[in-house]
Amino acid sequence: MKIHEYQAKAILARHGVPVPRGEVTFAAADAVDIAKRLGTGVVVVKAQIHAGGRGKGGGVKLARSPQDAEKLARAMIGMTLVTHQTGPEGRVVGRVLIEEGLQMQRELYLSIVLDRAAGRPVGESFPVWHLHDARRSMTGLSLPTRSLAIGRDRVVIGLSESAGNVWLLKAS
Numbered sequence: 001m002k003i004h005e006y007q008a009k010a011i012l013a014r015h016g017v018p019v020p021r022g023e024v025t026f027a028a029a030d031a032v033d034i035a036k037r038l039g040t041g042v043v044v045v046k047a048q049i050h051a052g053g054r055g056k057g058g059g060v061k062l063a064r065s066p067q068d069a070e071k072l073a074r075a076m077i078g079m080t081l082v083t084h085q086t087g088p089e090g091r092v093v094g095r096v097l098i099e100e101g102l103q104m105q106r107e108l109y110l111s112i113v114l115d116r117a118a119g120r121p122v123g124e125s126f127p128v129w130h131l132h133d134a135r136r137s138m139t140g141l142s143l144p145t146r147s148l149a150i151g152r153d154r155v156v157i158g159l160s161e162s163a164g165n166v167w168l169l170k171a172s
Contacts, residue, residue, distance in 0.1 A: 004048040006097045022099030024048065028074035034098040035066035042101030045072040049091040053083030059093065062101060069098055 003011075009019040022044075023034045035043045043066075047059030054060050059081045063069035073096045082090035114121055 002050045020099045022097050024095050024097050026095045028077050031069040031073040031098050032066040035069040038100045040100040043069050044099045046097040047076045047081050047093040048095045051083050051085040057081050057083040
């Protein structure tokens with residue numbers, strides 16, 4: 001299933017998981033009003049494509065004013081974003097998520113892979129400092145076919161898509 005970050009966060013929010021406030025737009029001019037409604041001073045403008053590595057590819061930027069948010073959204077919408085997951089052809093950005101800026105303390109990631117034959121999730125959880133490190137540690141990894149045990153930490157923040165894996169951000 002391919003869903004955008006904003007769609008995944010809406011699903012999590014409907015089930016009581018706290019997620020950052022934000023709105024998606026297809027028009028850069030709307031970014032000013034969205035940033036003003038969020039009222040946080042700093043917002044994050046995030047390109048919405050079905051690929052990871054958006055930040056390193058220039059698709060995630062901080063805006064320090066509503067006008068800055070519009071300028072960044074205008075530059076992103078319509079651009080071809082190339083990341084390590086899109087290949088050299090990239091993907092055209094058709095929408096952006098304008099989200100409240102938050103001060104992150106620590107990030108941990110959990111990968112959930114669905115075993116369609118068994119009809120259940122399988123996976124491993126591990127702490128990492130960057131998603132890139134998580135991908136590197138997952139390369140060639142054969143996950144055991146067993147039920148997932150999440151442990152003591154609870155999933156609290158967000159979700160982003162990553163080439164068939166679901167990456168849940170969690171905090172201790």
